[in-house]
Amino acid sequence: MQLPFNKSLYYSGEYYDSIVGCASDDFSKKNISFWIEITKKCCAIGSRVLELACGTGRITIPLAQEGFNAVGIDNSESMLNLAHKKSLELANVEFKEGNIEDFESESKFSIIFLAEDGFGQLTTIEKIESCLACVKDSLEPNGTFIIDVLNPNANYLSSLWSSSNRDISAVFDDPNGDGMVTVARSRAYNFTSQTVTMKLFFKLPRYEQEIVEEHTLRIFFPVEVEALLKYNGFTIKEKAGDYDMNPFGATSPQQIFICQVSG
DSSP states (O other): OOOSOSSOSTTSHHHHHHHHHTSOHHHHHHHHHHHHHHHHHHSOTTOEEEEESOTTTTTHHHHHHTTOEEEEEESOHHHHHHHHHHTTTOSSEEEEEOOTTSOOOSSOEEEEEEOTTGGGGOOSHHHHHHHHHHHHHHEEEEEEEEEEEEOOOHHHHHHHHTOSSOEEEEEEEOTTSSSEEEEEEEEEEETTTTEEEEEEEEEOTTOOSOEEEEEEEEOOOHHHHHHHHHTTTEEEEEEESSTTOOBOOTTOSEEEEEEEEOO
């Protein structure tokens, strides 16, 4: 039987939202409230804000609902189509297709940010430096750039050693109403490239064939991010270890860097 798609399921808007929806409600609420509060702290209501790798607008749309003029950039047409549908009643939000390492903007932003490991999509130094150059060109004077990436602490790294086997990542109703979708996951760490390759195994109703996808993210260690920011022209104003803005420490789950262009 022919499969009903020819692109990634993970980066398909409806499937992605369903997978993310399987995460804990506490994480989702805390994550979105963090971005609203940090944006209010860094700039005035009505300011222009840009989310890179915005997906289906899970964060961009709430920022627009709070009164910011929000723009989201993503390279998934499916994600952006769903983001448009979810924000039809908002005049102050815009979604554009583009790559985070070479995006262009006709106007400047008070805040540009990469949430939830979006920075990890930049798997090479060339892509990282290209993205940071675009951010510098697109920020207003004294504008703020925020990176949110996982902290590869001892617990996280040890979980990678034991994650070669599959575990169930998500179970949800198929967006097409055909039954239940099960998504299993395995991960493998590459020491040479400092990347984690995640395999996703999709079991869809009515299809015997299992769909397997691979997605790769770069792992960033704390001093590494500091060096990348410094030598690409950014000054770190604040660094936190979680969405409650607690100080960063060895066991922190996140690395949150709040930066401005140096000079």
